[in-house]
Amino acid sequence: MESLDHNFQAHSADQSATTWQMRQDWSITARWARIMAIIFFVFAGFGLLGVLGLSTIYGEMASVGGRVNPLMEAILSKVGVFSFLFLAIIAVQIAINLFQLRFANRLKIALQTNDQVTLEGAWEQFSQFFKWSGIMLIVLIVVYLGIMLFIIATLGSMMGGGGGL
Amino acid sequence: MDNVNQPLDSDVSQTGNGDNSLRITDTLRRYWHSTSRWALFFAVIGFLYLGMILLSMFGISSFGGEAGYAAVLLLIVGAFVFFPTWFLFQFSQNMQKGNANRDLHATEKGFSFLRRFYQFVGIATIVLIAFYVLMFIFVIGAMVVTMGR
Numbered sequence: 001m002e003s004l005d006h007n008f009q010a011h012s013a014d015q016s017a018t019t020w021q022m023r024q025d026w027s028i029t030a031r032w033a034r035i036m037a038i039i040f041f042v043f044a045g046f047g048l049l050g051v052l053g054l055s056t057i058y059g060e061m062a063s064v065g066g067r068v069n070p071l072m073e074a075i076l077s078k079v080g081v082f083s084f085l086f087l088a089i090i091a092v093q094i095a096i097n098l099f100q101l102r103f104a105n106r107l108k109i110a111l112q113t114n115d116q117v118t119l120e121g122a123w124e125q126f127s128q129f130f131k132w133s134g135i136m137l138i139v140l141i142v143v144y145l146g147i148m149l150f151i152i153a154t155l156g157s158m159m160g161g162g163g164g165l
Numbered sequence: 166m167d168n169v170n171q172p173l174d175s176d177v178s179q180t181g182n183g184d185n186s187l188r189i190t191d192t193l194r195r196y197w198h199s200t201s202r203w204a205l206f207f208a209v210i211g212f213l214y215l216g217m218i219l220l221s222m223f224g225i226s227s228f229g230g231e232a233g234y235a236a237v238l239l240l241i242v243g244a245f246v247f248f249p250t251w252f253l254f255q256f257s258q259n260m261q262k263g264n265a266n267r268d269l270h271a272t273e274k275g276f277s278f279l280r281r282f283y284q285f286v287g288i289a290t291i292v293l294i295a296f297y298v299l300m301f302i303f304v305i306g307a308m309v310v311t312m313g314r
Contacts, residue, residue, distance in 0.1 A: 026280075035287050
């Protein structure tokens, strides 16, 4: 009986009405999106602790016994750059993940209250989440390809230099 | 204690059997269109990644012997990549079809694939975390036993 009603609703002439099945899927999607967002925030927290912990350890190692170790100081300068890069990546990912959390929360509220404005706000957050995740992925692929090209070029120049000797 | 005075249909609006005032507006369609294009991009990247995994798998399996284990591991990774990628691709295709033709059935199908995508990724993440925790406990346990000898 129930499924007959659902089919009727899904294939009715009114193509602008949301169906029972659609709202059921949204409800489950919102629940899992919330779980994923929370898991991500926990991992981002671990990442932040890791980066800050490593920076502190290297800072302590650079000046053991009040003397500055030049080698450790040189390493520390690189660690500082990488720590900053990691922190920046984590910060951007937290910002992106906030879109997902807002999507999940707003969609849940929209389904509970049947509020059209909240529903539109939820899907706006979701489109922003996908958009910025995509941009982040493109940046990461470009950086990855850049590093690969750099390694290949360095290896090529080393092998070319070695061949000339 | 549960509130026994709450109406029996208090959860109805969540499941949507009651007042269906939520509409599919042009604004919503615009957001869904944007999302589906990015979903297609992720799916293409996912399929490319899957292709690389398959190539590596065939390359490794040609060595034979112990390399077979690595090939099986890659096959498992490939399965983990394939399903979410396929769900995202189907979500994207159905949403684009639904938006272009104002086809409610396709839109509905698209959202069911988005749900499946989230369910798969969510369950896979929980399983992986549980696996890591077990590994961590196993390593700590092994270290304690080794140090105790």
